[in-house]
Amino acid sequence: MSGVLKRVAIVGFGAISQSVLDLTKGDEGLRISQLIVSPGKEDAVREQLAGLELGNAPQVRSALALDADRPDVLVECAGHGALTAHVLPALRQGVPCLVVSIGALSAPGMAEELEQAARQGGTQVHLLSGAIGGIDALAAARMAGLDSVTYVGRKPPLGWLGSPAEEKLDLRNLKEKALFFEGSAREAARLFPKNANVAATLALAGVGLDQTRVELYADPAVNQNIHYYEAQGAFGNMAVTMQGKPLASNPKTSALTVYSVVRALRNLVSPLAV
Ligand SMILES: NC(=O)C1=CN([C@@H]2O[C@H](COP(=O)(O)OP(=O)(O)OC[C@H]3O[C@@H](n4cnc5c(N)ncnc54)[C@H](O)[C@@H]3O)[C@@H](O)[C@H]2O)C=CC1
Numbered sequence: 673m674s675g676v677l678k679r680v681a682i683v684g685f686g687a688i689s690q691s692v693l694d695l696t697k698g699d700e701g702l703r704i705s706q707l708i709v710s711p712g713k714e715d716a717v718r719e720q721l722a723g724l725e726l727g728n729a730p731q732v733r734s735a736l737a738l739d740a741d742r743p744d745v746l747v748e749c750a751g752h753g754a755l756t757a758h759v760l761p762a763l764r765q766g767v768p769c770l771v772v773s774i775g776a777l778s779a780p781g782m783a784e785e786l787e788q789a790a791r792q793g794g795t796q797v798h799l800l801s802g803a804i805g806g807i808d809a810l811a812a813a814r815m816a817g818l819d820s821v822t823y824v825g826r827k828p829p830l831g832w833l834g835s836p837a838e839e840k841l842d843l844r845n846l847k848e849k850a851l852f853f854e855g856s857a858r859e860a861a862r863l864f865p866k867n868a869n870v871a872a873t874l875a876l877a878g879v880g881l882d883q884t885r886v887e888l889y890a891d892p893a894v895n896q897n898i899h900y901y902e903a904q905g906a907f908g909n910m911a912v913t914m915q916g917k918p919l920a921s922n923p924k925t926s927a928l929t930v931y932s933v934v935r936a937l938r939n940l941v942s943p944l945a946v
Pocket residue numbers: 683684685686687688689708709710749750751752753754757772773774800801802803804865866867869870873921922924925926929
């Protein structure tokens with residue numbers, strides 16, 4: 673690591689955020705200085721933090737502080753609502769933001785609002801690759817022109833609990849792989865805010881939210897979150913399969929999402945970014 677020190681604000685104190693805090697606690701170049709949580713949860717989170725032995729514990733707040741504690745970067749690891757609540761205001765104040773709840777960009781006008789806020793603050797919002805790989809190749813292929821991108825998401829049945837899949841399937845007693853959604857990435861991201869961020873990421877890197885075709889399955893035969901996509905275009909074609917281990921603390925979320933955040937943060941301070 674170089675001598676650079678980056679102060680980081682994290683929004684959310686859930687599965688991703690807690691793992692990121694743990695993995696970066698020894699990083700010399702990074703200081704997680706603020707943790708932004710929902711109003712009313714501050715004391716409970718402070719108590720939990722005390723048990724994590726972080727050394728330099730972050731300040732817990734319900735809104736970003738931009739005084740002496742101004743962060744160099746804000747990382748959203750919370751959910752779709754956090755983009756309006758925290759990412760847009762931070763961008764307007766010139767704080768660069770890293771975002772994992774990419775599905776939020778499926779809401780009408782949200783992508784434009786983010787662009788406008790970043791322009792106003794003279795900064796950028798970065799959409800992290802999260803649980804999926806190959807976004808660099810797909811986004812580069814788009815420069816040559818893409819004909820189609822299709823995505824198939826498959827998770828163990830319990831990974832879909834709390835989503836509209838429950839209305840179609842008996843998730844706790846499912847015996848065979850079952851398709852419960854077929855449609856656009858925009859619709860998938862709207863209906864499955866905690867499960868279809870990958871679909872939205874592929875869409876934004878590729879042919880757009882309305883043109884990207886999505887199929888979602890619950891599959892009792894798998895114990896990983898399986899993401900498959902294929903793309904055709906002037907560059908040639910590509911097909912990618914990810915078999916991501918879910919986080920023990922949240923089976924909806926692949927562990928790779930955590931590592932994608934850690935990679936982005938370490939790249940900010942490493943003399944060699946890759
Ligand atoms: N891009 C990708 O590949 C992936 C993205 N995600 C996204 O990451 C988000 C977080 O995932 P996990 O940590 O596994 O979820 P989690 O449910 O374990 O934690 C989310 C935490 O954020 C808090 N939160 C929600 N809205 C908030 C707000 N407006 N302000 C402050 N705190 C807020 C919740 O109370 C909760 O503690 C998911 O909701 C999903 O949108 C998840 C997996 C993959």
